[in-house]
Amino acid sequence: MAGILENAPAxxxxxxxxxxxxxxxxxxxxxxxxxxxxxxxxxxxxxxGWFFKGSPVTLxxxxxxxxxxxRAVADLIAWLKAIxx
Numbered sequence: 826m827a828g829i830l831e832n833a834p835a836x837x838x839x840x841x842x843x844x845x846x847x848x849x850x851x852x853x854x855x856x857x858x859x860x861x862x863x864x865x866x867x868x869x870x871x872x873x874g875w876f877f878k879g880s881p882v883t884l885x886x887x888x889x890x891x892x893x894x895x896r897a898v899a900d901l902i903a904w905l906k907a908i909x910x
Contacts, residue, residue: 837905838910839909839910840853841906841910842909842910847887848887848905848906849887850884850885850887851886851887851888851892853902854902857898857902858894858895876897877897877901878897879896880895881893881895882894882895882896882899884898884899884902
């Protein structure tokens with residue numbers, strides 16, 4: 826599918842490396858949950874949006890500020906952090 830996408834997919838193992846070695850938690854959460862629409866998606870993630878709803882949890886941005894989100898998003902963020910180069 827990468828060949829037909831308008832924007833090339835990001836290398837998810839390089840998110841921290843591409844952000845001066847700091848995982849960009851706030852930016853990634855906001856792209857997953859739709860706070861920041863992605864141009865390649867045309868807005869929220871309509872196909873998978875239902876999956877990311879659920880019980881509320883709090884993550885912390887790289888600055889220490891709170892990020893309210895859901896358990897499903899927090900679990901995905903934990904996995905993304907674990908696969909960083």
